[in-house]
Amino acid sequence: MSTLRGLDITSAADLGTAAGSAELLTLPWDVALEDWPEQYLAALPRGISRHVVRFAHLAGAVVAVKETTEANARREYNLLRRLERLDVPCVEPLAVVSGRVDASGEPLPTMLVTRHLRFSLPYRAVFSQKLRQDTLTRLVDALALLLVQLHLEGFYWGDVSLSNTLFRRDAGDFAAYLVDAETGELHPSLSRGQREHDLEIARVNIAGELMDLMNGGFIEPEVDPLATSERILDAYRRLWDELTGDLSFSADERWRVEERIRRLNDLGFDVEEFAIRSTADGSELVLQPKVVDPGHHHRRLMGLTGLDVQENQARRLLRDIDEFRMVHHPEMDEHESAHLWTSEVFEPVVRAIPRELSLKLEPAEVMHQLLEHRWYLSEEQSREVPLQEALSTYVDQVLRNRRDEDAVILHPTTTMLRAVSSDQEPNPSRDD
Structure with missing residues (x-):
């Protein structure tokens, strides 16, 4: 805790050079936030808030500053720090600034300072023009995913809304981040009633926010605010069931992992990463889903392997690359394992295709279809069919019969x- 003329700054021990306590002292804490001079402010889009919020420059970085009560500021600061340690998508808390007074000695509200989330936008600023239905759907899906992640950690939000969320589009991701935890509570786990109450709050708030946008002409006229807000209920419940449902399997049943991932894909979610933990009875699947933009898989596969393929082909090949790394080389980073997959899996498959069949399909589609063929065989036979065995039947029964x-x-x-x-x-x- 640092003190300067009655000013108290409570901050994390290690904020880095961008936002240490000494740097925080350079901001005009003796001025009401709404009157801060422009020289301190960063011109970033702000969402709707019940409090005065400003973005400020701080030693080459940008921070968000919010006026609130001291009790609420300290409570939210501590909650955000706990959520950060749990690796939940949220803004990073930097400091609580209390004991503020203006030039005449009048007390000013306490401030909560958080680090600005780079590349993030409030929902109203995701697009500069009218929000389309498909964009709104993706925003709601991202919020549903965030709510599932929070609930899995025992966090009851209490004020779920698009306004209390930041959205980030970066390298194909479309992710939601908690930005306002003032009404939140962290428990060892949540009851079904607590989760359903958060969902009902979300449904009502989203409907109101979309109606407000519609009245202002900011969304397409064919958008149905009520139907769109209802989507979060379905997306959340189906995603919750997929992520919390038990999936234990033996070593020769890895095809069941593919089955679970396919169901998540059908719900509109991709899988950023997955892990398999050994248990006394076999193995257990742990998935981390996300919402992605069109073209994400193509760009990621191109960056990892140099293969220029279609989006669905890339999605399937990336799943195999991730599984290859997880099973055979968990110690490698994704670029190393992708290079090894290309030389040890993809290229041998391409070379194994008889010359007279090489014009049937392009190599990426052959690999995609082979992996699909292998999965169907594994599901049908309830065992893990080796790739070479699947390749043999694929060439003879599928590829040979194509034009x-x-x-x-x-x-x-x-x-x-x-x-x-x-x-x-x-x-x-x-x-x-």
Whole structure:
């Protein structure tokens, strides 16, 4: 705790060079926050808040400063620190500043200082123009995921809303972060009633926020605020069931991991990472879902392997890369393991395709279909089918019966598909 003319600054022991207690003393704490000079302020979009909130420059960084009561500031500061240690997506608390007085000696409200979350935006600023239905759906899905993560840690929010959330789009992610924990409570675990109460608060608040946006002309007219707000109930409950449902399996049942991930994909969530923990009865699956933007998987696979493929192909190949790393090389970082997967899995599969079948499909689609074929075989036989065994049946039963996609063109006059030899120019005048 540091004191200067009655000013008390309570902060974490290690804030780094950007926001130590000494740096905090340079801000104009003797001025009401709404009157802070522009020279201290950062021009960032602000969400709706019941308190006065400003963004300020601090030694090359940006902090969010909120006026509130001392009791609320200290309580929220401590809650955010506990959530941070639990690795829950939330803003980072930096300090509580109390004992403030203005130039005439009049007391001023206590301040809570948090680090600004880079690349984040309040929901109203996610798009500069009208919010589309699909964007709102993704915002609600991201908020549902955040609420599940908080509830799993025993955190009751008490004021779930889009306004109390920051959204970040970075490298394909679309994630929600808790920004206001003033009404929150952290328990060892939550009852169903506590979780359902948070959900009802979310539904009502989101509906009101969307109606407000609609009245201001900020969302497309075909958006139904009530139906959109109801989505969080369904998304939350289905995601909660998938994440809390037991999944134990033996070493030869890893296909069941794929089954669970597919169900999450069907709910609109991808899996950022997953882990398998050994138990007395076998293994247990731990998943970390997220909401991603279109093109995320393509960009990630390109960065890891250099493979330029379609989005769904990339999604499936990335799952295999992640599993390859988890099972065989958990000590490696993802770039190393992806390089090894390319040389030890992908390239041998491509080389194993008979030359006469090499024009059937592009290599990435072959790999994608092989992995799908292997999963179906494993599910059907209730065992983990080895990749080489699946490759053999895939080549003979699936690939051999396909037409050469590299040699299929659209007939210019009849719009019928016809195949041509790979070393022969198509003849438009020929009737097939």
